[in-house]
Amino acid sequence: MNKQVELLQGTLDMLILKAVSLGALHGYGILVRLEQITGGRLHIQQGSLYPALYRLERKGLIAAEWGESDNKRRAKYYTLTAAGRKQLKAETALWNDFSTVVAGVLKAVPGES
Amino acid sequence: MRFGHRQRFEDDMDDELRFHIEAYVADLVRSGISHEEAARRARIEFGSMETKKEECRQAYGLQRLDELGADLRLTFRTIRRNPGFAAVAILSLALGIGATTAIFGVLDAVMLRLLPVRDPSGLVFVYSAGYEGRDGPPYPYFELLRDQAKSFDSVAAFSPSGIELVADRGRELARGVWVTGNFYETLGVRALLGRTLVASDDQPGGDDGGAAVISRAYWQQRFGGDPSVIGRVIQVFNHSVTIVGILPTEIMSLEPGRPIDIAVPMKLSSPEKMRDRTALWLFVVGRLRGGVPAQQARAEADGLFQAYMAGVSVSDQVRRMLFQRIEISDAGQGLSGLRSMYSRPLTVLMILAGLVLCAACANLANMMLGRALARQRDFAVRLAIGASRGRLIRQTLVEALVLVGGGLLFGILFAHVGTAALAAFFSEGNTKIVLDLSFNLRVLSFAAGVTLLSGLALGILPAIRAANADPALGLQGGSRGVAGTRAAMAVSRGLVVVQVALSVVLLAGTGLFVRSLNELKSVDLGYRSEGILTMEVAPERRVFGTPEWFSLQTRILDNVRRVPGVRAAGWATMNPMSGRDRGAMIEAEGFSHRTDEDRKVHLAAVSPEHFETLEMPVLFGRSFTERDSGNAPKVAILNETAARFYFGRSIPIGRKMRFTNYPSPDLIYEIVGVVKDIRHDSLRDPVARFIYLPIPQHVERINRLALAVRCFGDPILFAEPVRKQIASEGSALLITDVNTMEKQVEDALLRERLVAALSATFGTVAMTLSCIGLYGLLAYTVTRRTNEIGIRMALGASRGSVTGLVVSEALRLASAGVVIGLSAAAALGQVTRALLFGVDPYDPQVYAGVTTLLLALAATAAVGPSRRASSLDPVSALRQD
Numbered sequence: 001m002n003k004q005v006e007l008l009q010g011t012l013d014m015l016i017l018k019a020v021s022l023g024a025l026h027g028y029g030i031l032v033r034l035e036q037i038t039g040g041r042l043h044i045q046q047g048s049l050y051p052a053l054y055r056l057e058r059k060g061l062i063a064a065e066w067g068e069s070d071n072k073r074r075a076k077y078y079t080l081t082a083a084g085r086k087q088l089k090a091e092t093a094l095w096n097d098f099s100t101v102v103a104g105v106l107k108a109v110p111g112e113s
Numbered sequence: 114m115r116f117g118h119r120q121r122f123e124d125d126m127d128d129e130l131r132f133h134i135e136a137y138v139a140d141l142v143r144s145g146i147s148h149e150e151a152a153r154r155a156r157i158e159f160g161s162m163e164t165k166k167e168e169c170r171q172a173y174g175l176q177r178l179d180e181l182g183a184d185l186r187l188t189f190r191t192i193r194r195n196p197g198f199a200a201v202a203i204l205s206l207a208l209g210i211g212a213t214t215a216i217f218g219v220l221d222a223v224m225l226r227l228l229p230v231r232d233p234s235g236l237v238f239v240y241s242a243g244y245e246g247r248d249g250p251p252y253p254y255f256e257l258l259r260d261q262a263k264s265f266d267s268v269a270a271f272s273p274s275g276i277e278l279v280a281d282r283g284r285e286l287a288r289g290v291w292v293t294g295n296f297y298e299t300l301g302v303r304a305l306l307g308r309t310l311v312a313s314d315d316q317p318g319g320d321d322g323g324a325a326v327i328s329r330a331y332w333q334q335r336f337g338g339d340p341s342v343i344g345r346v347i348q349v350f351n352h353s354v355t356i357v358g359i360l361p362t363e364i365m366s367l368e369p370g371r372p373i374d375i376a377v378p379m380k381l382s383s384p385e386k387m388r389d390r391t392a393l394w395l396f397v398v399g400r401l402r403g404g405v406p407a408q409q410a411r412a413e414a415d416g417l418f419q420a421y422m423a424g425v426s427v428s429d430q431v432r433r434m435l436f437q438r439i440e441i442s443d444a445g446q447g448l449s450g451l452r453s454m455y456s457r458p459l460t461v462l463m464i465l466a467g468l469v470l471c472a473a474c475a476n477l478a479n480m481m482l483g484r485a486l487a488r489q490r491d492f493a494v495r496l497a498i499g500a501s502r503g504r505l506i507r508q509t510l511v512e513a514l515v516l517v518g519g520g521l522l523f524g525i526l527f528a529h530v531g532t533a534a535l536a537a538f539f540s541e542g543n544t545k546i547v548l549d550l551s552f553n554l555r556v557l558s559f560a561a562g563v564t565l566l567s568g569l570a571l572g573i574l575p576a577i578r579a580a581n582a583d584p585a586l587g588l589q590g591g592s593r594g595v596a597g598t599r600a601a602m603a604v605s606r607g608l609v610v611v612q613v614a615l616s617v618v619l620l621a622g623t624g625l626f627v628r629s630l631n632e633l634k635s636v637d638l639g640y641r642s643e644g645i646l647t648m649e650v651a652p653e654r655r656v657f658g659t660p661e662w663f664s665l666q667t668r669i670l671d672n673v674r675r676v677p678g679v680r681a682a683g684w685a686t687m688n689p690m691s692g693r694d695r696g697a698m699i700e701a702e703g704f705s706h707r708t709d710e711d712r713k714v715h716l717a718a719v720s721p722e723h724f725e726t727l728e729m730p731v732l733f734g735r736s737f738t739e740r741d742s743g744n745a746p747k748v749a750i751l752n753e754t755a756a757r758f759y760f761g762r763s764i765p766i767g768r769k770m771r772f773t774n775y776p777s778p779d780l781i782y783e784i785v786g787v788v789k790d791i792r793h794d795s796l797r798d799p800v801a802r803f804i805y806l807p808i809p810q811h812v813e814r815i816n817r818l819a820l821a822v823r824c825f826g827d828p829i830l831f832a833e834p835v836r837k838q839i840a841s842e843g844s845a846l847l848i849t850d851v852n853t854m855e856k857q858v859e860d861a862l863l864r865e866r867l868v869a870a871l872s873a874t875f876g877t878v879a880m881t882l883s884c885i886g887l888y889g890l891l892a893y894t895v896t897r898r899t900n901e902i903g904i905r906m907a908l909g910a911s912r913g914s915v916t917g918l919v920v921s922e923a924l925r926l927a928s929a930g931v932v933i934g935l936s937a938a939a940a941l942g943q944v945t946r947a948l949l950f951g952v953d954p955y956d957p958q959v960y961a962g963v964t965t966l967l968l969a970l971a972a973t974a975a976v977g978p979s980r981r982a983s984s985l986d987p988v989s990a991l992r993q994d
Contacts, residue, residue: 046137046160047164055173069136076129
């Protein structure tokens with residue numbers, strides 16, 4: 001397994017929003033999808049997932065609905081709300097700007113000022 | 114979140130988390146791990162279920178709610194365990210809030226409220242003034258002002274008066290007001306039904322007497338709220354008048370508190386008075402033109418007035434008294450009669466109520482402090498196991514809020530009751546003052562705010578102190594060791610001292626006011642007021658001043674005297690303490706009158722039986738007889754004060770005096786008697802000079818008369834029989850104001866009775882509060898010093914000395930409070946001086962009495978704790994921490 005990247009604080013919310021934007025998921029499903037997309041390189045603490053989900057639900061960025069899972073069990077599915085979509089777009093833009101700036105700093109060669 | 118919802122939330126969360134674990138376990142199993150191993154790993158990775166649930170709850174925002182719920186439950190449990198304390202706190206708060214609110218309501222109605230007219234600040238009263246005072250200008254001047262003054266948008270006049278009307282029940286007397294047609298337009302008042310009077314209603318009407326409006330209250334009471342009353346024609350002083358509208362009761366006239374039933378155009382009143390160029394019987398109100406300052410309006414009005422007075426012939430003296438210049442005053446609050454009478458007593462009562470509120474707050478603060486101190490150990494333990502300080506402070510806050518909230522709720526209740534009681538007090542059979550005491554939200558918020566602030570501040574401070582204390586110290590030292598206890602105890606004792614001081618002030622006030630009331634009640638009236646029935650009798654207008662009326666008077670007296678139980682009856686133009694007054698100016702033979710003051714006397718015309726009916730002794734000479742008729746030589750009787758003033762030590766029998774304020778120059782009367790001084794309109798003021806004339810020889814026309822009937826027993830029982838006797842002489846006789854002399858005297862003392870009763874109530878409450886506060890403090894002190902007492906006893910102190918310890922603490926606190934309280938009472942002495950009668954605000958008896966009372970109470974409060982202290986078992990006391 002490739003080296004796992006520790007999750008920076010505050011980005012968990014953004015990742016959850018992205019995961020959910022690709023389709024309704026329950027909590028475990030979000031974890032699985034994120035591991036899928038990152039190819040297992042991102043390790044998310046199981047314990048920190050649900051408080052984040054509840055927080056996002058309280059803020060109105062995701063909506064929850066009870067449904068049936070693949071194996072006919074009762075599970076709570078989350079979807080992105082309009083506000084959540086907006087927030088995701090904003091955070092993505094912010095993240096891209098941030099990473100560009102930091103990458104620029106890190107690329108600086110001694111002698112450049 | 115409601116309970117049902119909450120339960121579902123919890124179940125859902127449980128399901129969701131379980132599902133996750135099961136899914137993870139299933140995946141692990143699928144990747145080849147055994148079921149138990151998978152379960153173990155899942156559990157470890159996920160973490161403790163309960164902790165996760167707590168984190169989820171927190172994330173969802175339920176934590177605060179849960180904490181609040183816990184705090185409330187704790188508070189109610191504590192209250193249930195100590196209901197006495199809570200009850201006292203809540204009740205005392207309720208009393209303080211209720212009292213302040215109720216009294217402020219009256220204060221507001223009497224002193225602060227603006228009249229419900231359009232733009233009250235633009236209205237002003239216009240007076241004719243001189244060194245004697247000021248009064249409404251004469252009608253002809255009013256007309257001049259109305260027509261010519263440019264500073265006013267409009268000028269109107271009104272004059273309250275009893276108005277006789279005939280509707281469907283024969284003659285009745287209504288409380289009325291004469292108004293100019295534009296009066297209500299000037300005020301900007303609209304009718305509730307029908308229309309108001311307008312300027313065109315002033316036009317001389319010929320047959321059509323014109324329009325009138327009635328008040329809503331009168332409409333309800335007299336006409337049963339029947340809308341068909343509009344358009345009904347009634348007779349007002351023999352003119353036909355149509356009721357055209359119904360107006361709000363509070364704005365019929367501009368006198369707060371005075372109930373008005375009907376408003377009638379002034380043209381129907383008295384043409385002579387309206388033509389009289391010097392009669393002061395009106396109130397004139399004007400609406401300032403936008404942007405015109407009052408000063409400018411006054412100057413213009415004054416200019417017109419001087420020009421007017423140039424054409425009026427009055428003596429220089431009279432002119433300087435009342436016709437010197439124009440004065441203008443704000444009309445937004447209406448006439449100030451009620452206000453000037455009641456402003457001081459109400460202010461004093463407001464201060465007293467405020468003191469009770471302070472005492473209640475002190476009590477609450479003390480209790481909160483006590484509780485905080487008792488909880489120090491509790492707080493220390495919780496801090497030690499990880500509670501946040503904010504949490505602890507929030508808990509104290511919730512407790513304080515619950516107590517304050519309870520106090521507020523009951524306070525509203527008390528305020529309602531108090532307001533109703535005050536309203537009843539004011540209108541006890543007395544129809545002269547009617548106040549609109551609807552509930553005042555402003556004051557309630559104020560009182561609640563004050564209580565909240567003090568309760569919180571005083572409750573929070575100890576909580577913060579305890580929460581900031583070092584838990585280690587709190588855990589070891591028991592109730593002794595925590596730093597700040599001494600300071601807290603000092604605050605606590607300070608609060609008790611403050612409570613005692615407040616009680617002293619209130620009780621001293623009570624003592625002074627009650628004594629003052631007694632002094633007033635025992636003032637020698639000069640006549641015997643018990644057992645006298647009084648009433649006003651008015652014949653038809655056409656009979657005023659005629660021989661027919663005089664013979665009617667004699668017949669009525671004969672009839673009334675025949676009623677079994679009646680001892681005497683007599684007529685007078687006015688009876689004492691009836692609120693009526695009439696004056697005249699005389700010059701006595703041989704007396705050099707320097708100013709008009711010297712010429713002033715009060716004037717009444719009486720029948721021969723008058724003095725005997727009232728049991729006023731004739732000191733010299735004789736009373737009147739039937740022979741003092743209209744044609745006989747003119748005679749008069751002076752009262753002692755007048756006789757002494759004009760004639761010194763010599764007996765004035767046979768001397769002459771004449772009236773100078775009437776146009777006829779030959780009004781010379783011979784003095785035939787001197788009668789004892791009586792109190793006519795006030796119990797406080799010194800006796801004034803009085804002159805009595807026989808009714809047939811009166812200088813003025815005899816209109817309505819007052820009848821006084823002395824009876825055996827309760828006079829009110831004779832009201833019906835006497836009324837029947839009078840009615841038998843003519844159904845056109847209008848009988849009003851049936852009352853007893855005793856009640857009229859009592860009504861004159863309304864203010865003093867109000868103040869005495871209320872301050873007694875407040876004093877008792879404050880006294881009770883201090884007693885309880887002191888008891889609580891002493892009990893706590895004994896608990897705290899148990900160890901110390903044990904040591905003392907072990908070293909040989911007797912039980913007596915231990916008792917002495919407690920009692921002396923009580924007396925020390927009480928004395929401190931008494932000293933402070935008496936100083937404060939002395940400081941307030943100047944304010945109350947004007948309210949007192951025959952009592953010095955620094956009366957030593959009252960001060961001594963209050964001191965003794967409070968020291969005795971302190972000793973009583975000490976009994977319980979001291980007994981407990983002295984009965985402590987030294988061994989177990991020593992063992993205690």
